[in-house]
Amino acid sequence: MDVKGFVMRISEFKKHFFLELSMLYPETEIQSFFNLLIEYTLKISRIDLALQPNLEFNKTELSFFNNALNNLKEHIPIQYIIGETEFYGLKFNVNKNVLIPRPETEELIRWILDNLKLKTQNPKLKILDIGTGSGCIAISLALNLPNAEVFAIDISKKALETAKSNAKRNGVSINFIELDILKSKSLPDYFDIIVSNPPYVREVEKKEMQQNVLNFEPHLALFVKNENPLIFFDKIADLAQNYLNKNGHLYFEINQYLGKETCELLEKKGFKNIELKKDIYNVDRMIKSLKL
Ligand SMILES: C[S@@+](CC[C@H](N)C(=O)[O-])C[C@H]1O[C@@H](n2cnc3c(N)ncnc32)[C@H](O)[C@@H]1O
Known part of the structure; x- marks a missing residue:
């Protein structure tokens, strides 16, 4: 030296x-x-x-x-090594308790915001993000929609701690709630938009996944049973039918292999104007639907 x-x-x-x-x-x-x-x-x-x-x-x-x-x-992901990542132009703290936000999810945010721009007024929306993880969806929406009141749910206390630190880091106020959505009979309020990127990877798809995702990202955030891969979509759609305001929208990030099945599920539950959208990799990745 x-x-x-x-x-x-x-x-x-x-x-x-x-x-x-x-x-x-x-x-x-x-x-x-x-x-x-x-x-x-x-x-x-x-x-x-x-x-x-x-x-x-x-x-x-x-x-x-x-x-x-x-x-x-x-093979520890670089985002966990430095403890942060960028999402929708913002910085987010990440650690082993939260999924690393993905570019596909940024596309979901862009879609929601673009759809809102088509409306003439900028009303005081109530928004709920289910399975918030790092808080990336809730926080990006709150920053881009300053009039909105945003709620965010997760089952994981540790994920919520990280999400809270991210809300602080980005200077927004979010109502965070610890809740197991699969066991919940109600939601904390009525909403204009419910959005969720729930766990949707089937156990059978593990073999397609990279080691760094499989070994280090939280399995609670990723996986569902092969026999019931739409369990979260089914439950959230039921709750959304009761807790979305009239003309409210439900947005999902989905499993690329289950686009058709997820649309059919929403149709069966009575949702209208169901739109399936591909991501930049040209695979089915998100759905928007309307509650009349
Ligand atoms: C795919 S991650 C999405 C994280 C973040 N919203 C994003 O887009 O990067 C799914 C999230 O759902 C949460 N989760 C898993 N099971 C849940 C349950 N039963 N109730 C509520 N949240 C749950 C996980 O802890 C995880 O944070």
């Missing part, structure tokens, strides 16, 4: 980082991990880093990067 306490050139560490991960991840992904870690720790962009080729890590930074490298070798 030299007198200023700097211990290693970043460019040198980068070579080591790439070499160590080269058998485990594609190069573009390793580059993106490195950029994220640099931005998170040094608060500089990759362009700034490229412009300062002699920049060095101090002892603390080097130890953080070595730890991160070891965690990446174990």
